[in-house]
Amino acid sequence: MYKRMDSFTALSPVPVVMVSCAGEKDGEIFDNIITIAWAGTVASEPPAVSISIRKSRLSHELITKSGEFVINLVSEENCKDADWCGVKSGRDFDKFKELGLEKVPVHNLEKAKGIKGCPVHIGCKVKSVTDLGSHDMFVAEIVSVAAAEELFDTEEKLRLDKAKLVAYCHGEYLALGDVLGFFGYSVAAPKVLSRRMDKAKMKK
Amino acid sequence: MYKRMDSFTALSPVPVVMVSCAGEKDGEIFDNIITIAWAGTVASEPPAVSISIRKSRLSHELITKSGEFVINLVSEENCKDADWCGVKSGRDFDKFKELGLEKVPVHNLEKAKGIKGCPVHIGCKVKSVTDLGSHDMFVAEIVSVAAAEELFDTEEKLRLDKAKLVAYCHGEYLALGDVLGFFGYSVAAPKVLSRRMDKAKMKK
Numbered sequence: 001m002y003k004r005m006d007s008f009t010a011l012s013p014v015p016v017v018m019v020s021c022a023g024e025k026d027g028e029i030f031d032n033i034i035t036i037a038w039a040g041t042v043a044s045e046p047p048a049v050s051i052s053i054r055k056s057r058l059s060h061e062l063i064t065k066s067g068e069f070v071i072n073l074v075s076e077e078n079c080k081d082a083d084w085c086g087v088k089s090g091r092d093f094d095k096f097k098e099l100g101l102e103k104v105p106v107h108n109l110e111k112a113k114g115i116k117g118c119p120v121h122i123g124c125k126v127k128s129v130t131d132l133g134s135h136d137m138f139v140a141e142i143v144s145v146a147a148a149e150e151l152f153d154t155e156e157k158l159r160l161d162k163a164k165l166v167a168y169c170h171g172e173y174l175a176l177g178d179v180l181g182f183f184g185y186s187v188a189a190p191k192v193l194s195r196r197m198d199k200a201k202m203k204k
Numbered sequence: 205m206y207k208r209m210d211s212f213t214a215l216s217p218v219p220v221v222m223v224s225c226a227g228e229k230d231g232e233i234f235d236n237i238i239t240i241a242w243a244g245t246v247a248s249e250p251p252a253v254s255i256s257i258r259k260s261r262l263s264h265e266l267i268t269k270s271g272e273f274v275i276n277l278v279s280e281e282n283c284k285d286a287d288w289c290g291v292k293s294g295r296d297f298d299k300f301k302e303l304g305l306e307k308v309p310v311h312n313l314e315k316a317k318g319i320k321g322c323p324v325h326i327g328c329k330v331k332s333v334t335d336l337g338s339h340d341m342f343v344a345e346i347v348s349v350a351a352a353e354e355l356f357d358t359e360e361k362l363r364l365d366k367a368k369l370v371a372y373c374h375g376e377y378l379a380l381g382d383v384l385g386f387f388g389y390s391v392a393a394p395k396v397l398s399r400r401m402d403k404a405k406m407k408k
Contacts (some may be wrong), residue, residue, distance in 0.1 A: 002318070002350040004311055004326060005362065010326050010349045011243060012277060012364055013371045013380060015215055039215060040244015042256045043336035047213045050254055050341075052246045073216060076384060083209040084390040107208055114206070121206060122214050132247035132343070134340075137254075140337070145214045146206040158209065158214055159282045160374040165284060167217045167371050172404065173389075176217060176371060177381035178279060185377075186287040200376065 006056035013167035013174065015039050018072040018082050018118060019051060020103075022111040025090075031103060031113055033095045033127035034059035035086030037168040038135060039071065047142040049124060058090040063138060066111045067126045076164040079173050111139035119163035120147045121179035209263075217371035217378065219243050222276040222286050222322060223255060224307075226315040228264035235317055236306060237299045238263035239290030241372040242339060243275065251346040253328060256339035262294040267342060271330045272313045276322035280368045283377050311348035323367035324351045 014037045022031045038052035038149045049071065053060045063069050081099050088095065096103060096115075103113035114121035114143040123144035130137045153159050167174045180199035185193060219239045226235045242256035255273065257264045267273050278286045286301050292299065300307060300319075307317035310327040318325035327348035334341045357363050371378045383404035389397060 001354045002308060003356060005349045007251050007346045007349055007350060009245045010324055011219055011253050011275060013369055015217055020278055038245045040254060040256060041213045041215050041218055041242045042341045043339040046339040047211050048336055049215055050244060050246060062238050071215060076270055079384045080390045085384055087388055087391050104206060107332050110347055132248040132252055135247040137246045140209045145209045146210055147209060149205045149207050163314055164218055166384060171387050173384040175381035175384055177379035180370060180377040180379055181287055182285045183375045184291055186284045187291050193239055
């Protein structure tokens with residue numbers, strides 16, 4: 001049996017990412033970080049994402065003006081910093097400075113910088129902004145991706161499973177657990193299934 | 205050091221959900237299921253989501269006509285069915301029938317039904333459709349949420365951590381792991397921190 005509840009943002013798990021952006025603040029170039037769980041992939045070709053930001057946030061203003069931002073994937077090591085960047089405002093703190101974070105240039109972006117220590121930097125250029133009430137939704141094209149060197153295997157393949165990424169679920173940050181399957185595993189030939197699932201176990 | 209890659213849909217982890225929808229097919233009412241990882245929360249008030257679907261998919265046609273769909277959250281038990289619904293087409297299969305799944309009415313929707321056995325049903329009404337190339341993005345308002353009875357604790361609070369939800373990351377389905385923290389934990393008073401993190405451990 002199912003129990004009806006008041007409508008709320010029940011989609012779970014969702015990503016949790018640190019979005020970095022840059023622009024003028026008090027007459028100087030300022031780099032900010034905002035942590036966002038209202039993010040998603042919205043298309044494959046061209047690769048595109050959406051992030052939603054409350055209109056009151058400094059990052060809303062910076063991204064609206066610059067038209068660009070970086071999605072920094074969050075690992076378990078970045079989790080506490082991510083939480084802090086979600087709670088505090090760039091109007092009160094220079095978050096890079098407070099957290100001792102270094103900036104990394106991002107290909108195809110002019111202003112926004114990646115956060116050193118985050119496993120993956122996704123460079124994004126805004127295509128549209130839509131007012132959805134509490135939040136504005138920024139749809140952006142992915143114009144570059146860079147991943148930390150140590151995440152590549154000997155065949156130069158990106159191994160995101162090594163990144164120890166974090167998911168967000170109903171107010172909590174969660175580590176990722178066991179591999180349950182791969183896309184297409186329900187119809188895979190037994191040979192493929194056992195080879196790939198063995199490989200998944202070997203990753204641990 | 206970071207290594208540059210070709211642009212791709214690198215946002216991770218993302219949700220993986222079974223989206224159910226209904227409409228006319230061959231002169232009869234037909235219920236379909238499509239599995240989607242290109243989904244995200246886009247606003248809090250009113251609560252809203254986006255899902256992106258390739259134009260060629262049957263569900264694209266059904267949702268475009270009906271203007272509604274259900275997001276069924278996916279648990280570890282639903283994972284193989286979810287994979288199958290992502291690989292197969294409703295043009296070839298009655299997926300409810302093939303998988304032996306039952307339909308559950310969803311509050312505030314007229315046509316689309318929830319999937320019995322999925323932990324949470326999120327009723328969604330389409331507000332806009334945007335062509336983003338490979339995919340059309342459907343932005344929808346959440347008009348109802350219902351969760352399986354066994355997910356509520358003795359205080360009638362939804363405990364999504366009991367749902368064993370699944371995340372999608374770079375082609376793989378992953379279980380969720382340890383609780384790393386809660387929203388605001390980086391600034392929580394020591395007392396609050398120890399109480400809430402102990403509670404998180406107790407959930408296991």
